Amino acid sequence: MVTGFFSRLKEGLTRTRQNLVEKVEALVTGRPKIDEELFEELEEALISADVGADTSLDLVERLRQTVKAQKIGDPARIKDLLQEEVARILGEQAQPVAFDHQPTVVLIVGVNGVGKTTTIAKLAHRWKQEGRKVLLAAGDTFRAAAIDQLEIWGQRVGVEVIRHQEGSDPSAVAFDAVQAAVSRGVDVLIIDTAGRLHNKSHLMNELSKINRVLDRALPGAPHETLLVLDATTGQNAVSQARLFSEAVGLTGLVLTKLDGTAKGGVILAIAAEMQAPVKFIGIGEKMDDLRDFDPPEFARALFG
Template identity: 55%
Template sequence: MGEKKGFFRKLVSGLSKTRDNIISGIDSIFTGSSNIDEDFYEELEELLIMADLGINTTTAILEDLKQKVKELKIKEPKECKDLLISSIKGQMEVKESQYEFEDKKSVVLLIGVNGVGKTTSVGKLAGQLKDKGKKVMVAAADTFRAGAIEQLTEWAHRAGVDIIAQQEGSDPAAVVYDAVMAAKSRNTDILICDTAGRLHNKKNLMEELRKINRIIDKEYPEAYRETLVVLDGTTGQNALAQAKQFNEVAEITGIVLTKLDGTAKGGIAIAIQSELGIPVKYIGIGESIDDLQKFNADDFVNALFDEGE
């Protein structure tokens, strides 16, 4: 419980830029407006869009809010704040069943452009699963980025898990093949694969991911499959655009949102989930191994509004 509480405080601190960006403005709307009218909703809409919730998500939240205001016959703007918070939470629920891969023999692919914290997320996830008593292996299939293999090797040592790697520049699919063979022979619970992130060359990336997926399908068909796209929270709407593009080339089952501690655009976590229907499963707010945590909508929105635990 202490660890969870510590993470919540980090989350509150990490979302401070986003909070400063929107919440003070939202509070002033709730306390400064005399009526719940079109002007009130327009000001709210502007602030939510500024926080990178995006137009579609903001519209959905405001429609839900208007409905609740009408049903509950609310007249005072200040009474709307809790309703707004619950409307935002309603856009982003993650069910416990979304983490099924943890309890099955599984292969987890992490995809995403370079620089988003993909390799670091592989290492952190591996360490956390190992701490839960799982037998974990990582595969260094990002063979193109200079230093990626060394970086993952360092994380594997830190986490105390096996790593399968080849030389820089080697065929990523060959690395995954070796890793699948090793995972099966060593009775590994979870194989986590780091992959290259060259979205600007989408055709090559698509072919590469298809090849990797074919190998896993052929050699390890019984494995549960999880594909997580890693996105940098500081990039706001650009992260949403990346998620859409990756969703075209791979069957994404979840999102890892990193660097939330440095962004004024934390609302993107809400937008991604609402717009794509793909759950944000993990969030990162720091460098240490414990700074990647399962996403909890209640905690996230409470931290955004600093509503306490």
């Protein structure tokens, strides 16, 4: 990460830092010793910062063990220990998308309103800037507006969009898009999908069908299935992650709208619970505001 982005990340995490780190600082400041009351208050602070009950309990238990094992008596050390635990949960290194196939097929899933279409546009823009040939597929055929929106973004970014009529079979769009990607020598194919949850089983069956069709059209595809989550929804993002993880094999997560929310602590709950790593984070509206998630940098920015 460049210094400029780190500064913006730090700034974007201000409200999350206030909601999490500053609460911890307030708990330990002026306290004479580390006792059970401190651990209980710490647990409450973590839960209220959207870290999630299970993750908060686990975090505090690990802090208890470390304090006991290392015979730590100074409450001021708790913040540093917490930063180490946060870094451990988030992982040690970035896990970017690997372009091991041509085309590399990236399936984007998530509920409506999380910033799925703009995420696709930002990924397309970024990969095009890197010199890759990108193609988009409008697989959310449930809403005409979704198809049109992706088409507009495609024109802005300067990439083609494979589309069918509203109400078409999304699997047919995916199949045609793969055929087009292969024949045009495309490097990356990004496929949008519907995000409705009012009929959960129908949506999940549809995603499973798209997966089967993609694998038939191009064995091994999709190579990445990225779930887009909105950080401002807090614990709702965790339940969405669980739901999609059960239905489709996620390879990574994209956390949008981290800037300006106090609920960024949810990234810890997601990282602790999900097998799939956070691959990208969004900290603004600009095209280059979607970046690879770098766990150590994030922990450093969060703790200031």
